[in-house]
Amino acid sequence: MTYYIGLDVSVENTAICVIDATGHIEKEFSARCHPDNLATVLDPFSKMIGAIGLEAGPMSAFLADGLKQRGLDSVLMETRRDHAALSAVPVKTDRRDARGIAELLRMGWFQPVHLKIPVARDLRLMLSARDTLGRRVRELDNSVRGLVRGFGLRVPTGARGRFCDLVRDPIADNPVLEAAISPLLSARDAMAEEFTKLDKLVRDQSRNDDVCRRLMTIPGVGAVVAMTFRAAIDDPKRFRSSKSVGACFGLTSRRYQSGETDRVTSITKAGDASVRAALYEAAHVMLVRTNRWTPLKAWVMRVSARRCAKRAKIALARKLAVIMHRMWIDGTEFRTA
Structure with missing residues (x-):
């Protein structure tokens, strides 16, 4: 039995x-x-x-x-x-x-899920903790900006390292404002310090990993993006084709077909949202901030001109997932030509 x-x-x-x-x-x-x-x-x-x-x-x-x-x-x-x-x-x-x-x-009516090895789960744990601290720091920044704005104070953007100093000086003359905002700034300082430590740990571990170093040869792919991809994939051989990696992370279009109706809509957003966000961020950096010209960037620039920048970034994120998986399987670095 x-x-x-x-x-x-x-x-x-x-x-x-x-x-x-x-x-x-x-x-x-x-x-x-x-x-x-x-x-x-x-x-x-x-x-x-x-x-x-x-x-x-x-x-x-x-x-x-x-x-x-x-x-x-x-x-x-x-x-x-x-x-x-x-x-x-x-x-x-x-x-x-x-x-x-x-x-x-x-x-047998089920889809099996890959059980990651402990090393991959440890990497994901560090990335999740880093993201949590980063979100909390940004939330406190936005909360403080909103609170002091009611008193006519505007904190300049793009000054994350000097944020607390830029707030403490103007509120020093207002006892009530200082009493309310100072605890938030102290908490923000403590979390920012811990975020810096954890961020350094993640980046150092990524640079010491052979797979991550190869992935980082792609323009726009940094240490955090490489480690996020590595932790999510875990075993690259579990994918029969590199083309299926984009679909795994929800970067392919959703389709509904019934009778005469056939609609292709937005991406499915299936799978790991953090990997999807990391790939989209890498695509944004390559499209907007990277000066290094490659055939891949030339392709995405043509897509952007023909469609729109957002769709081009999604298409590039999907292509990056395929390229990064193929590089991992083959043990090669990114070739510009």
Whole structure:
């Protein structure tokens, strides 16, 4: 007898459904959301397990690694496709979701998700922490600008390194304004200092990585963009074709065709948004700020003249994803001609 096990994961508990090859429910129960607890309750079925499935999510990598260390292989399932199937059920509960996941696993109606190695997850962790600090610094900058503007003070843009000094001097004569703004500036200084440290760590690690150094030979691709791409791809051989990388990160057009209707609309925006943003940023730098002339820049300039700058940047971002993946596979640097 072969069993298919669906896990519906939450923060505290995991709903579990065990079905056989015919779809008959063998057992439904729940357990604490930890590999030790899951391995214990699944042990009676360990010799007859066909597959264990769980949706990709914040805890999925931790649980999948833990189960594998305990001799239980699992499959991460793409959430959007699962949601389309599970949402057809009128009553939604964790128990029913676990049953639906087990059924999808048994029938093979799911899209497996690549489980990244710990090194790639560590790189992604550093990038996420850096982005979080950067966003918080910008949010505080904008908040302070808005607060002091009501008192007739304007902080010049483009002076991030001297931002606090430019604010402290004008507000020194207003006790109320100083009492309200000074804590924000202190918090902003502390976060900016930590951001600088983490940014340096990310850039140093990127420059010491062979793959990132090769990717950085492309005009417009810097240390952060290269590491973001490297952490997201993890294993370049998991893509059968370099052309599919752009679609993986949502840089291809969405299409709706039914009968006589056939519409091609904006990009799908599927996959990792941070990679999509990094590739778009690299495309913007190449198009606007890079003086080095290459056939790639000549191509995007023609697209920009024929369509518009935004579409040209999206097209270039998609092409950069293909080129960067191909360079990684071939172990080559960017050639200008």
